[in-house]
Amino acid sequence: MENNLALIIEDDVDLSNIFAEALRAAGFETEIIRDGAVAQQRLKEVAPYIVILDMHLPHVDGSVLLSQIRTDPPLQKVKVVIVTADAIMGDMYREQAELTFVKPVTFTQLRDFTERMRLQK
Amino acid sequence: MKSIREILDRILATRATDPDDARRRRLLNILMLGMFTSGFVGALVIIVDAVTLKGLGGAGSQLLLPTAVIIMIGTAVLYYINRYSGRWAAFLFLLLLTVAFSFSDTPDQLANGRSLFVYTFPIAISSLILFPIASFIFAAISSAIIAGLATSVQVVPNLPAIIGFFMLALVSWLSARGLEQALKDLRVINTNLDQLVSERTKALSESLTREMIEAGRSEAILNSIADGVIVFDTNWKSTLANPAIVNLLEIPFSGIVERGIDDLLKPERISAKDRGMLLAMLERPGQIGESFKMEWGKKTLSVNAAQVYDSAGAQIGTVAVFRDFTREAEVERMKSTFVAVVSHELRTPLNAIMGYAEMLKESVYGPINEKQSGATDRVMANTQHLLDLVSELLDQAQIEAGKLKIRVAPFAPAELIDAVHGVMDKIAADKNLAFTSEIDPDLPEQMNGDSYRLRQILINLVNNAVKFTGKGGIHIRFFRRDAAHWGISVRDTGDGIPKDEIPHIFETFRQVDGTTTRQYGGIGLGLSIVKQLVGLMQGEIAVESELGSGSTFTILFPLNNANK
Numbered sequence: 001m002e003n004n005l006a007l008i009i010e011d012d013v014d015l016s017n018i019f020a021e022a023l024r025a026a027g028f029e030t031e032i033i034r035d036g037a038v039a040q041q042r043l044k045e046v047a048p049y050i051v052i053l054d055m056h057l058p059h060v061d062g063s064v065l066l067s068q069i070r071t072d073p074p075l076q077k078v079k080v081v082i083v084t085a086d087a088i089m090g091d092m093y094r095e096q097a098e099l100t101f102v103k104p105v106t107f108t109q110l111r112d113f114t115e116r117m118r119l120q121k
Numbered sequence: 122m123k124s125i126r127e128i129l130d131r132i133l134a135t136r137a138t139d140p141d142d143a144r145r146r147r148l149l150n151i152l153m154l155g156m157f158t159s160g161f162v163g164a165l166v167i168i169v170d171a172v173t174l175k176g177l178g179g180a181g182s183q184l185l186l187p188t189a190v191i192i193m194i195g196t197a198v199l200y201y202i203n204r205y206s207g208r209w210a211a212f213l214f215l216l217l218l219t220v221a222f223s224f225s226d227t228p229d230q231l232a233n234g235r236s237l238f239v240y241t242f243p244i245a246i247s248s249l250i251l252f253p254i255a256s257f258i259f260a261a262i263s264s265a266i267i268a269g270l271a272t273s274v275q276v277v278p279n280l281p282a283i284i285g286f287f288m289l290a291l292v293s294w295l296s297a298r299g300l301e302q303a304l305k306d307l308r309v310i311n312t313n314l315d316q317l318v319s320e321r322t323k324a325l326s327e328s329l330t331r332e333m334i335e336a337g338r339s340e341a342i343l344n345s346i347a348d349g350v351i352v353f354d355t356n357w358k359s360t361l362a363n364p365a366i367v368n369l370l371e372i373p374f375s376g377i378v379e380r381g382i383d384d385l386l387k388p389e390r391i392s393a394k395d396r397g398m399l400l401a402m403l404e405r406p407g408q409i410g411e412s413f414k415m416e417w418g419k420k421t422l423s424v425n426a427a428q429v430y431d432s433a434g435a436q437i438g439t440v441a442v443f444r445d446f447t448r449e450a451e452v453e454r455m456k457s458t459f460v461a462v463v464s465h466e467l468r469t470p471l472n473a474i475m476g477y478a479e480m481l482k483e484s485v486y487g488p489i490n491e492k493q494s495g496a497t498d499r500v501m502a503n504t505q506h507l508l509d510l511v512s513e514l515l516d517q518a519q520i521e522a523g524k525l526k527i528r529v530a531p532f533a534p535a536e537l538i539d540a541v542h543g544v545m546d547k548i549a550a551d552k553n554l555a556f557t558s559e560i561d562p563d564l565p566e567q568m569n570g571d572s573y574r575l576r577q578i579l580i581n582l583v584n585n586a587v588k589f590t591g592k593g594g595i596h597i598r599f600f601r602r603d604a605a606h607w608g609i610s611v612r613d614t615g616d617g618i619p620k621d622e623i624p625h626i627f628e629t630f631r632q633v634d635g636t637t638t639r640q641y642g643g644i645g646l647g648l649s650i651v652k653q654l655v656g657l658m659q660g661e662i663a664v665e666s667e668l669g670s671g672s673t674f675t676i677l678f679p680l681n682n683a684n685k
Contacts, residue, residue: 012469018476021485085468087519091526094573104472104508107479 005048008032009039011057019052022107026115036060040068047074050114055084066096079117137207140308141301146207149214149250153196160192211250215243215259223266232270233279244289248297260290349443355436357382369443371418391417402426403439414446421450457518464515475504513647520653527657532572534560534599541579549587555594563601574654581647582611582674590615608677617668627652
């Protein structure tokens with residue numbers, strides 16, 4: 001079965017909804033997680049095709065989740081799109097992600113980019 | 122010997138202030154001393170003679186002792202008078218001498234014989250101890266005396282002797298006058314010389330005083346300024362410092378002056394990075410910038426440096442001026458933090474507004490009619506405007522705080538251009554503008570640089586070009602300038618920039634004129650940020666523009682930009 005899951009890890013209700021809509025429009029199944037600790041647990045259970053990752057999260061920081069994705073063998077193929085309001089943070093982790101968006105991230109940007117990724121696989 | 126001379130000098134000394142008067146009185150004193158001494162010796166001889174040889178006998182010898190005593194008393198009295206009036210003493214002396222001579226021999230011998238010559242003495246001396254012309258007075262007195270004596274012994278007065286007296290008076294007068302004139306001239310010369318010497322001395326002391334005042338003033342200025350000043354010589358030894366530096370560096374004065382720079386910049390006082398920067402700044406003032414800020418203990422100090430040259434143009438040292446920047450640095454940090462937090466907090470809700478508007482526009486929630494679509498366009502445009510402002514502020518705050526880092530990594534120019542097209546194509550197309558690009562073939566496919574910041578720069582420049590271009594288009598070109606440089610140019614066919622505005626367009630918060638802000642959006646930070654980013658990447662940006670036919674922004678980077 002084709003992996004079509006997109007995990008949207010973002011604590012802001014509105015933004016997480018918008019990101020989810022964008023990824024749905026790009027053809028993904030989406031799941032929203034608004035808490036770092038919950039995301040940490042969820043990543044032990046599933047290996048999504050793509051993760052939209054905010055760096056500022058409650059309980060467990062985005063950087064911890066990023067290193068979990070990059071070191072956990074089952075998650076090796078996961079594509080990460082970092083979405084952060086902090087350009088410095090974005091700079092720091094730019095190399096570990098497929099793409100880093102510094103907020104504002106527009107609906108169409110995210111939709112078009114992730115759609116291209118989905119079609120490339 | 123010396124004491125006898127001193128005693129003599131004291132006896133002969135006079136109180137006269139006029140040099141001529143003093144000389145005459147002294148001469149009179151010498152004569153009287155001689156007279157007194159001869160009187161004394163004479164009296165002594167007479168007494169000894171009378172006691173041992175029972176006397177020579179005769180009336181003459183009986184008169185000798187009183188004469189000697191009278192001479193001694195007379196000279197003593199005259200000496201006393203001479204202390205008050207040289208004129209009177211000299212006149213009385215000469216008069217008494219003449220009179221005394223007149224009783225020293227028989228009248229005929231005095232008038233016409235062997236003792237005639239004694240009168241020459243007062244005549245000659247008078248011009249010296251009285252005044253030059255006085256010799257004639259005594260010539261006349263002497264002539265009268267010998268004439269009187271001759272008459273009393275009934276002989277003819279000796280006319281040749283009288284003529285001789287006057288001849289002698291003439292010679293005395295002339296020679297005394299010549300002597301006095303010579304002495305006067307000498308005195309004038311001396312006085313002139315003295316005056317010259319005293320003038321020179323005065324001038325010298327005045328110039329010395331002036332110099333001291335001048336030096337004192339400079340020192341007072343140096344000591345009173347609030348900035349700390351250290352002057353280093355060419356061997357980097359501190360030669361001069363002011364009191365303010367003691368408080369600023371919190372090192373006692375003795376620890377600052379006459380110390381090598383390494384001694385001053387001990388590792389516990391300053392970080393290795395700041396130390397390196399400071400040394401670089403001191404060695405080449407002006408290269409790092411006008412001033413440089415460093416951490417010194419709990420303080421932030423701003424440092425300025427300048428090289429010191431002597432009048433011949435040779436470098437004799439470097440002066441470093443330190444200023445307490447702690448408060449300003451704190452305010453700057455607070456400002457940056459405030460701007461960063463506010464911008465950050467503004468972005469998230471703005472992003473949400475943008476997102477929902479886009480979704481409406483993209484019919485995610487179902488089809489919308491034309492008016493609704495137009496309204497969402499307005500919502501999106503205004504939100505975008507607000508987001509741009511916030512982004513500019515945030516970037517500026519980060520650059521000012523020095524937090525923005527350049528990350529150099531390999532990148533492909535083609536991919537960079539694609540990314541810019543991805544963002545800008547639609548924006549350009551919305552204004553019916555052509556947006557084209559080219560990469561010169563001699564540029565490597567892979568280059569080193571910060572592609573993220575390059576993209577930011579290009580989007581900024583292209584976005585700017587779109588804003589100010591009504592028709593025509595925007596063209597990006599990647600090119601190779603020479604062996605060591607590559608560049609990017611962004612050309613538009615827009616309004617152009619007035620010549621006098623070109624030097625200012627990269628300044629913070631600046632647009633060509635105030636009205637354009639409302640017309641085109643942004644708060645004038647875009648180009649300033651671009652320039653600062655280019656600077657952080659060791660590049661340079663320049664602009665050429667002609668009103669009405671467009672502008673070209675050209676950025677040049679060193680080709681071997683692998684330095685991190």
